[in-house]
Amino acid sequence: MTTFTPKAIVHKRFGSSACYKVEEVHESTQNGCPGLAIMQKGPCLYRCTLQLPEVTVVSGIFKKKKDAEQSAAELALEKLGINPATKSPSLQEAWDALVARVSFLFSDEFLSTLHPLSGHFRAALQRDGDLSGQIPASVIAIFDATLCNMCKSLDPKVESNPFLVILYVVRAAARLSELISTSEEELWFRRRNPYAPETVESSSIQQLGSTEIFSIEAINVPSSLEKTVERVILNVSSSGYFLDVIAKQLGLSKTSDVLISRPMGKASSETRLYFAAPKQYLLDMSSDLLNAKEACNSEGSLNARASYLSGQDIYGDAILASIGYTWRSKDLFYEDVTLQSYHRMVIGKTPGGIYKLSRGAILAAELPLAFTTNAKWKGSFPREMLCTFCRQHRLEPVFSPQSTLEESSESPKSHKKLKVTDLPVKEAQYENGCVVAAGVKDSVESGGSFRCEVKIVSKFQDFILECSPKDSFKKQSDSIQNVSLKVLLWLNAYFRDPTVPLERLNASADGLNIRFDPQNFIKVFMLCQHIHNVRHNETEEGKSVCSNSVNVSYALPGREFRSLNIEGPDSGVTPSNGSLSSVSYSVSLVTEGEHMKELLESSDDFEFEIASGSVIPHLETVVMQMTVGQSAFFSMDLPHQELILAAADDSARMLPLLSSKTCFLEYTITLLQVTEPLEDRMEQALFSPPLSKQRVEYAVQSIKESCATTLVDFGCGSGSLLDSLLNYPTSLEKIAGVDISQKSLTRAAKILHSKLDASMSAINSAVLYDGSITAFDSRLSGFDIGTCLEVIEHMEEDQASEFGNVVLSLFRPRVLIVSTPNYEYNVILQKSNLSSQEDDPEDKNQAQSCKFRNHDHKFEWTREQFNCWATELATRHNYSVEFSGVGGSGDTEPGFASQIAVFIRGPVRQEDVLPEVSDMEHPYKVIWEWSSNDSSRSAVTN
Numbered sequence: 001m002t003t004f005t006p007k008a009i010v011h012k013r014f015g016s017s018a019c020y021k022v023e024e025v026h027e028s029t030q031n032g033c034p035g036l037a038i039m040q041k042g043p044c045l046y047r048c049t050l051q052l053p054e055v056t057v058v059s060g061i062f063k064k065k066k067d068a069e070q071s072a073a074e075l076a077l078e079k080l081g082i083n084p085a086t087k088s089p090s091l092q093e094a095w096d097a098l099v100a101r102v103s104f105l106f107s108d109e110f111l112s113t114l115h116p117l118s119g120h121f122r123a124a125l126q127r128d129g130d131l132s133g134q135i136p137a138s139v140i141a142i143f144d145a146t147l148c149n150m151c152k153s154l155d156p157k158v159e160s161n162p163f164l165v166i167l168y169v170v171r172a173a174a175r176l177s178e179l180i181s182t183s184e185e186e187l188w189f190r191r192r193n194p195y196a197p198e199t200v201e202s203s204s205i206q207q208l209g210s211t212e213i214f215s216i217e218a219i220n221v222p223s224s225l226e227k228t229v230e231r232v233i234l235n236v237s238s239s240g241y242f243l244d245v246i247a248k249q250l251g252l253s254k255t256s257d258v259l260i261s262r263p264m265g266k267a268s269s270e271t272r273l274y275f276a277a278p279k280q281y282l283l284d285m286s287s288d289l290l291n292a293k294e295a296c297n298s299e300g301s302l303n304a305r306a307s308y309l310s311g312q313d314i315y316g317d318a319i320l321a322s323i324g325y326t327w328r329s330k331d332l333f334y335e336d337v338t339l340q341s342y343h344r345m346v347i348g349k350t351p352g353g354i355y356k357l358s359r360g361a362i363l364a365a366e367l368p369l370a371f372t373t374n375a376k377w378k379g380s381f382p383r384e385m386l387c388t389f390c391r392q393h394r395l396e397p398v399f400s401p402q403s404t405l406e407e408s409s410e411s412p413k414s415h416k417k418l419k420v421t422d423l424p425v426k427e428a429q430y431e432n433g434c435v436v437a438a439g440v441k442d443s444v445e446s447g448g449s450f451r452c453e454v455k456i457v458s459k460f461q462d463f464i465l466e467c468s469p470k471d472s473f474k475k476q477s478d479s480i481q482n483v484s485l486k487v488l489l490w491l492n493a494y495f496r497d498p499t500v501p502l503e504r505l506n507a508s509a510d511g512l513n514i515r516f517d518p519q520n521f522i523k524v525f526m527l528c529q530h531i532h533n534v535r536h537n538e539t540e541e542g543k544s545v546c547s548n549s550v551n552v553s554y555a556l557p558g559r560e561f562r563s564l565n566i567e568g569p570d571s572g573v574t575p576s577n578g579s580l581s582s583v584s585y586s587v588s589l590v591t592e593g594e595h596m597k598e599l600l601e602s603s604d605d606f607e608f609e610i611a612s613g614s615v616i617p618h619l620e621t622v623v624m625q626m627t628v629g630q631s632a633f634f635s636m637d638l639p640h641q642e643l644i645l646a647a648a649d650d651s652a653r654m655l656p657l658l659s660s661k662t663c664f665l666e667y668t669i670t671l672l673q674v675t676e677p678l679e680d681r682m683e684q685a686l687f688s689p690p691l692s693k694q695r696v697e698y699a700v701q702s703i704k705e706s707c708a709t710t711l712v713d714f715g716c717g718s719g720s721l722l723d724s725l726l727n728y729p730t731s732l733e734k735i736a737g738v739d740i741s742q743k744s745l746t747r748a749a750k751i752l753h754s755k756l757d758a759s760m761s762a763i764n765s766a767v768l769y770d771g772s773i774t775a776f777d778s779r780l781s782g783f784d785i786g787t788c789l790e791v792i793e794h795m796e797e798d799q800a801s802e803f804g805n806v807v808l809s810l811f812r813p814r815v816l817i818v819s820t821p822n823y824e825y826n827v828i829l830q831k832s833n834l835s836s837q838e839d840d841p842e843d844k845n846q847a848q849s850c851k852f853r854n855h856d857h858k859f860e861w862t863r864e865q866f867n868c869w870a871t872e873l874a875t876r877h878n879y880s881v882e883f884s885g886v887g888g889s890g891d892t893e894p895g896f897a898s899q900i901a902v903f904i905r906g907p908v909r910q911e912d913v914l915p916e917v918s919d920m921e922h923p924y925k926v927i928w929e930w931s932s933n934d935s936s937r938s939a940v941t942n
C-alpha cells in the first residue's frame with residue numbers, strides 16, 4: 001500500500017495553485033566572547049510558506065528544504081481538515097491523476113516553467129521539419145518525478161524497472177488524443193495544436209541565426225567487456241536537441257529509441273547513461289504490460305558495466321554523459337564526463353574506493369582497519385562512507401544504537417531503530433564530540449556504554465546483511481562508526497575478490513559478527529564480478545579480513561619492492577606505531593624500455609597514522625624506515641588498472657602505457673613531520689570525561705572546599721583551570737597564573753578577558769605572569785591555594801625538586817595541588833591506543849618502546865617515585881601531604897592515570913626558621929592584568 005506525503009496530497013488537490021516559498025533562516029549563534037570579533041554563522045536552515053487558495057501556512061524551521069515543505073503541507077492539510085491518512089486512491093483515481101499530469105505536461109503553462117522536462121519540450125520545438133515538437137516517450141517517463149511517483153503507486157514494479165513508466169505514459173497519452181498525437185510504433189508524442197505565440201516567446205527558445213556549438217566530453221561504454229571504455233565528443237548545437245546528437249552517436253536513426261537511465265553519482269547530478277531500447281522491447285510495448293520486463297531481458301546483450309554503474313538493466317552500448325535541463329535555469333546544463341570521472345565512479349562503488357576518493361589519494365590511501373579517535377581519522381567517517389556505499393548500490397542502512405545502561409534498566413525505548421536519515425549530520429556529531437540520536441539518552445558523562453547494530457536492506461526491504469558487534473563504547477558515535485567500519489571492511493574484502501567461495505565469505509562474516517543472506521547478497525552484487533574481477537597480487541596479500549577474530553588483521557606484503565632507496569641524513573626522528581606522519585609524495589607510471597614517465601598522483605601534505613592500515617602497505621613499510629627530512633624512492637608492480645585510470649588526469653594517455661608489459665609504479669616520498677601519539681589524543685579517547693577535564697574538576701572541587709580567596713596556578717598553560725573556575729561560584733577574589741610559554745599565556749589572556757567581563761563571579765583581580773615557577777616572585781607569596789597540574793614532568797627532575805622547594809618554602813600557599821602522570825598506567829594507555837594489533841605480540845613490544853605519554857615529558861614517575869618526592873618535600877617544609885588521582889581507580893593496580901598530591905601547610909613551629917623573603921623580588925613579567933574596576937569602567941564608556 002502506498003501512503004502519500006502531505007505534499008503529494010496537496011498537489012493532488014490543488015495542483016499548480018499551491019505555491020511554496022522557501023526562505024533561508026540563519027540562526028545567529030552567540031560566540032559568548034564580546035572581545036572576539038569573529039562572527040560565527042549558524043547552519044543554514046529553512047522555513048516554508050505555503051499559499052493555497054483558501055489558506056496560507058508557515059512551517060517551522062528545518063535543516064532541509066524538503067522537510068520544511070512537507071511540514072507546511074501537513075499544516076495546511078490540518079487546517080483544511082483533510083486527513084492525510086485517507087486511504088490510497090482507487091485505481092481509477094490514480095489513472096485519472098496520471099492522465100491529468102500528462103495533460104499538464106503538454107500545456108502552455110508547463111512550456112515556460114523551470115523544470116528538467118520543460119527544457120526538452122522547448123528544445124524539441126527547434127527540431128527540423130517533421131520532427132519539430134516531437135518528444136520521445138522515454139524523456140517524459142524519466143524527467144518528471146511526479147509522474148514517476150504516480151506510476152509507482154499504480155505499479156510497484158516500476159521501482160525495479162523504471163522503463164515501465166513509458167508504457168503508462170503511452171496509455172495515458174492515448175486518452176488524450178485531442179491534445180496529443182502519438183506514433184504507435186515509434187514512441188514519441190507531439191502536441192496537436194501549436195503553443196500560443198506568447199508562450200513560445202516567453203520560453204526564450206533559441207532564435208535562428210545565433211547558433212553555438214558546444215563540444216561536450218562523454219564516455220562510450222560498450223556492451224562487450226572486451227572493448228574498452230572510450231571518450232567521445234558530443235557536438236551539441238544551441239539551436240538543436242541534444243538527444244538527437246546522442247542518438248546519432250549511438251547509431252540510432254530515431255531519437256525516440258533512446259532510453260535514459262537514472263542519474264548517477266552525486267545527489268543533484270545529471271550524469272546518466274543513454275542507450276538503445278531493445279527492439280523486442282519496443283515491439284512488445286503496447287501489447288502486454290506485464291511481459292515487457294521479460295521481453296526486455298530476452299533481447300540484446302546486457303551491458304554489465306553500464307548496468308553496474310546505474311543499478312538498472314542496460315542493454316547494448318551506452319553513452320555516459322552529463323547533460324540536461326535543471327530546475328535552476330532554462331539553459332542546457334552540461335559538464336564533461338572524462339575517463340577519469342568514469343573510473344572514479346567505478347571505484348566509488350567499493351568501500352575502499354570511497355575512502356580513497358575522500359582522501360584524494362587513490363594510489364596511497366587504504367580503508368583503515370580500525371576506528372580509533374576522531375583526531376586520527378582522516379577522510380570521510382565510516383558511517384558516512386557506509387551510507388554512500390548503500391546509496392550507490394540502492395540499499396538502505398538502518399542503524400540501531402543502543403545504550404547498554406538502559407538495556408539493563410529495562411527501558412522499552414532502549415532499542416529504537418533509527419533510519420540513517422534520522423541521525424544528525426556529520427558536522428553536528430563530531431564537533432560536539434558525540435552523537436545523541438533520538439530516543440537514546442546520552443550517558444557519556446555518566447560513564448555509560450554504547451553498542452550499535454546495523455542492518456542493510458534492499459529498496460524492497462529484502463534482508464541483505466546485519467552486523468551486531470559485541471563491543472561497546474563510551475561514546476555512541478564511536479559505536480556507530482565502529483560497526484560501520486566493520487561492515488565496510490568485510491564488503492571491501494569481497495569487492496577485492498568477488499569470486500571468493502561462499503564458505504570463506506561466511507567464515508569472515510562470522511568473525512566480524514556479520515550475518516548475511518547469501519542469495520540476496522549475491523543478487524545485489526552479481527555484476528561487480530565483471531567489473532572488479534581483475535585479481536592482482538599486491539592488495540590480495542597486503543590485507544585480509546581475518547576469519548577467526550573480531551579484529552581485522554593486517555599483514556605487510558610478502559612481496560618484495562621492485563626497488564627501494566632512502567636518501568638524506570638521518571635526523572633521528574622516526575615515526576613509531578600510532579604516531580601521525582606527514583609526507584609529500586608523488587606517484588608516476590614508468591615504462592622500463594621507453595623511459596616514459598607520467599605523473600599520476602601527488603600531494604604536498606598527506607597525513608596518516610602509522611600502523612592503522614590507512615595507506616598502502618608499501619608506503620607504510622617505507623615510512624617506518626625513514627627519519628624526518630629523508631626522501632625515499634621505490635617502485636612496485638601495477639595495482640588494479642581501475643585505480644590508475646581513476647588517479648590519472650589524462651586517462652587516455654595512460655592506456656597505451658598500461659598495455660606495455662614493462663610498466664610499473666614509482667613512488668617518491670619525503671617524510672615531512674612526525675607527531676607522536678599525543679597525550680591529549682589518548683586522554684580524549686580513553687577517558688570520559690577526558691582526563692584533562694577530570695583533573696581540572698578535581699582541582700575545582702578542592703578549591704571550592706578550601707574556601708580560598710586567592711589562587712595561583714603554576715604552569716597555567718592556556719588557562720584551562722582558571723577558565724573552568726569561572727564557571728562555578730567560588731569564594732575566590734584574586735587569581736593568578738604563571739607560565740613560560742608566551743603563546744599559551746596569550747591564549748589564556750584572551751579567554752579569561754572575555755569570560756571575566758561577562759562573569760558575575762566575586763573575582764576582582766586576575767593577573768598572568770611570564771616567568772619560571774622555579775623562581776620566586778614575592779607578589780604571589782602566601783596565597784591561599786596553589787595548583788600545578790601536569791607541569792613538573794615537563795621540567796628536568798632537579799628542576800622539579802627546585803620548584804618543590806621554592807614553592808613550599810617561599811610562596812608557601814596554604815594548600816598546594818600537584819598532578820603528574822602515573823608511569824605505571826602507561827601500559828593500559830598503550831594497549832588501548834593500539835588495540836588494532838592486540839593479537840600480534842611483536843607489535844606490542846614495539847608499542848612499549850614509546851616510553852612516555854608525550855614527547856615533551858622529561859620524566860614520568862611511578863607512584864612510589866612520586867610519593868617519595870612529595871613526602872620528602874612536605875616533611876622538609878612542614879606540610880602534610882595526601883595522595884589521590886583521577887582516571888581509573890586508586891584501589892586497583894596500576895592506580896590512577898594521573899596522580900595527585902595535596903599539600904597542606906602545617907602550623908608554624910618554634911624550630912621553623914622561615915627564610916627571609918624580600919618584597920622586592922619581582923622576576924615575573926606581567927603579561928595581562930584585569931580588575932573588576934577597569935571592567936565596569938570600560939563597560940560604561942562603551
Ligand SMILES: C[S@@+](CC[C@H](N)C(=O)[O-])C[C@H]1O[C@@H](n2cnc3c(N)ncnc32)[C@H](O)[C@@H]1O
Pocket residue numbers: 714715716717718719720721738739740741744771772773774788789790791794795
Ligand atoms: C602540559 S602543560 C599543562 C598546562 C596546564 N597546567 C593544564 O593543566 O592544562 C605544561 C605547562 O607547563 C609549562 N611549564 C613548563 N616548565 C615551566 C616552568 N619552568 N615555569 C613555568 N611554566 C612551565 C609549559 O609552558 C606548559 O604550559
Ligand SMILES: [Mg+2]
Pocket residue numbers: 679790791793794854857
Ligand atoms: Mg604533561
